[in-house]
Amino acid sequence: MKTQLASLACALLGACAASGPERPDVTLLHNARIYLGAPHWLAVEALAVSEGRVVSAGALAELERGPWNIVARLDLNGGFAAPGLQDAHGHVEGLGEALENVDLRGVTSYEELIARVVARASTLPPGEWVRGRGWDQNLWPSREFPHHAALSAATPDHPVLLERVDGHASLANALAMRAAQVDRAWSSEEEIAGGRVLLDGERRPTGVFVDTACALLERAAPRVDAAVRERRWLAAQEHLLAAGLTCVHDMGVAPATVRLLERLRDEGRLKLRLVEYLSGGGGLSSADLEGFPLAPDAFDRLCVPGVKLYADGALGSRGAALLEPYHDEAHQHGLMVTEPAELQAAIELCVSLGLQPAVHAIGDRANRVVLDCFEGAQRRYGDLRELRPRIEHAQVVAREDWPRFEALGVIASMQPTHATSDMPWAPRRLGEQRIEGAYAWRRLASEPARLAFGSDFPVERANPLEGLYAAITCAGPDGEPREGYRPDQRLSAAEALSAFTIGAARAAHQEQRRGRLLPGYFADLTVLDVDPLECAPAELLKARVLATVINGELVYAGARAH
Template structure:
């Protein structure tokens, strides 16, 4: 996605320290919001004071309450609550936009050409970094190799993460710097793809990526800030007013606090501390950080990982993969270790969110939560989350209810994975995969997200996938396993009210009810009246956070 420098400046300067939210009357709109019960409401005007919603209603009801407010004519355009991505990776999005971006490449040759061009354009870069590749789209039937990368860049290390972030591709220079050879054993929770002689072939899966990651220079402060700037600008341009950042380190925590202090955040960030190690010990010294900087930064969750991803066959399955009968994927830790990490987070009062893709990993997570609740019974009220909850045994889905777990799910994963998911796990297990209606019908809250930059941060892609289960070409007609489709109201709720609920913020965010922050967007058409096929192509015209404009599309 291309971004105009002037829009980037608008996004960053709109919340400059001296800026104050102006009282507003946004009139002549085709407004929609959910109420606190998830019922869809319609309105023509929105009244905002001191950054918060005072009222929604008809023009006649609110026109007489203008006072000193700035009046904005919506010209009949559709207004929605600001959308919240419950699971993204903010700095990774910025890094992806500022490095080799292989997202959407259709062949190995196209990807190699991009790497070659980037290397030529950055002759002083010590490492060539990037990601977004997907060998399934390339129809390779295998992983790419180091030798293929060597053909375009051999004079310095190249390190490119797979689209899911659970595997990475190295050239020979990177492998040599990492000291990996045929004698190197697979680390716990990881796998080195090997050639016919047993040497490293070029791709490292899950825990094995640390072998190379440890040699990559850490981003500079300037690179971190540039990544955050790029991510915030893109998020504003697609209508995201909030994001759950699923796994931050100490440097990122400090960067977010600096931006919050300087009023430079243009989206509300609900940050999850990655793991319960040294960063958690430092960040959690004073307990959870809630509503910092005018509700722009909250840090009250811990992100753990149970397994890898389906595309790289790192998702931990109860039985072997249908297309790889000797492989069940990778559990990152035994149940006792997982429970110990949960216990540590609970003891400090932190919500726990655990990445689990495969049915084996999901069962381990459910068992670990059940065990941890015996020691910390009050922690069941923390709204703990399973991130992805992608493939489950049908007998495990009902266990979310007594454990009071939130299913943090990404609708675009279904439409991205449908080209290979059934090959991986077979027809029988697909019944418990991407099973949105199974969760909703039992009363489980689904928090909607994208896992960007694994997927696009555009939440309208997620709404479209949730409603149609089709790709952007309308395939397959009628949707992939359409009995699990969401209604549009259910999908909107997942990306607004229920995403806010997953952040303990449903009383301040997620709808345009009086007393809540005035986070809203104007879009170019009515998604409730127009065909569902148009949802993914929705254009955001304006984005407002706390009654302050942070994005305006060019005319």
């Protein structure tokens, strides 16, 4: 069946092969089973690539006789190639920073957290800040937020600032709080709008700061200069290419970052494709957005189609805005980090400037508010379907709101690994009923190719194969629960791949040139040592990236396991 389809593809595509009087120079990509992408996932033996784009796909023998000059060959090492995998929601600079910081993911107790921080502090001169990220008190025996006392006692010479796994809370030690001038008695935990300063019995900070309150500490931390940012960017890029990613939607950047990236691109140092979303909050003005959107350049390395906005916090720190109180905290509804009226104004500003809004919404209240805002913008500016507004995470959505995504043309930009990472504790936060609309990607799109999948790195690892595995199994890396924690939300391998390729491309208006390997599309490939469509899901977790190809050029070469 597959072979038949492949020769059919060849016949169809042969007709589209480069025409005209000039014989183009091509590179032949060969020695792999090359899947052309959604919707049929036909496989071919080889691609002919010219000026970064596929000109023909088919059998190697036929492409060798094609109407072109073969100037180079790229051997794909006997692997299995898919259209380049894309991550529709990540934080590149955050990843670069995380690569430099203490990694606290998976830490199973407060004592272990302290031990890791102390180990790092011992390598740094006194007074230098120790930064870390990834702790999650839900994995600790007590499941309670820590108090800084033990950490402060263990780190008397270094300010310490540790972000929670979701980026929505931070833990500071005494020196960091002193530097930030927040170690005083507070009148209330809610003194800071849109955030919380957790207080102990003496009304002094416990060291845990939530959402906007984290900024108090950030302000005191040493400034990051341009050289540090560039170093982080380039380190993150290498990491992402090695993970097999060819394109990333980078969420929430400053205009200055776009300038940095333009320079790296012009110097030929930008290899990864980047779709940048500017960081916007309430009070966004058109002056902040001058010069945007930024259209793709000739090589399509960099574009800025929209703005990331924020509706609420995160579920783990109970900052996600819910319609009904948290199941495990009766009076807590979470919080909107941008008031609905401000959010409405920011979204309308984006729409009026032709910028695509990409709004962070986790809780069912936040998702509803954002959908209402999109509806309001539609009343004022007409159908938004062409603009494709996005909701980032769409993690908990009330049943009545499920159909509104497709009706309004809203793209659900979701992260399958969030579902499986949150699986151990999300039901406690949400209760039986709401969990039905949680991490429920199938309910928010008529077909998975209309979803945009990503990882939210560095919150989760940037590895797209872990995302594919999570979407296919709805189970943890250990394979439990066997039927998947959401059996009805599991996707087939082809569906999951679609959301990481054409679905992500569509979310950035790029489905005519990325996400497939048909003639005219950019020759971006992820080459694995397993067949992502045929292998057992668990194999994906052990799979190796043999090659990452962008514009027909090898940008990462990996080795086989044996």
